[in-house]
Amino acid sequence: MESFDELVVQYQPMIQKIIRSLHIYKNKHEFYQTGLIALWEAARSFDERKGSFSNYAYTSIKGKMLSEMTQINHYKEKNILPKEEEFWEDVEGQESPLFLEKETIQTYCEGLTKKEAQWVIETFINQLSIKEIAKSEKVTVSAVKQWKLGAIKKLKGIAANHH
Known part of the structure; x- marks a missing residue:
């Protein structure tokens, strides 16, 4: 050889x-x-x-x-990694997501579209996956991913303005 x-x-x-x-x-x-x-x-x-x-x-x-x-x-x-995108991906898959009350989470949803807010609530309160949200809303997985991306972008903007 x-x-x-x-x-x-x-x-x-x-x-x-x-x-x-x-x-x-x-x-x-x-x-x-x-x-x-x-x-x-x-x-x-x-x-x-x-x-x-x-x-x-x-x-x-x-x-x-x-x-x-x-x-x-x-x-x-x-392992939850500190980078923002990985944080959101990991939080979404956790069995015990952030224990925030529904009202608190809903205050974060101000300024989001109805669908973006729905992604936040379904993910963090109802603990649904992107696939489960898509199925219950009768939309594609990529549509739900777009809601997620829009929500994360806006939520990052809100967080940046508070610092």
Whole structure:
């Protein structure tokens, strides 16, 4: 088998293609490194009697990237991160959301459209997911996501004006 440097040159396009096929836009460099590690591990453990190396490398690289994605998502689910967008995504998925009274939450809804306010109330009081809200309102998931984005943008503006 070729040297590892030669394998890197040969399989670099495959690693990039797998990154694109998995729709990885954040942390591309880290996932590229994960791909190189998987290629190295595949080169060390490959058994020629079991098929072609390119198929084995592809499966190994993609599998390691999927495993990494699962670990990252699992970590995000268990930890509330301080960035605003991630905060809102995480709060939405918590079993015990912020314990604010309905009236308090409704005061935050002043200045929001009816649909944006509905997203806030359904999410934080009724603990519904975006899919559940879409189903109950008979609209698309992307429509509810638009309500969410509008509400978050306006709520950030309100918060910024209070500081």
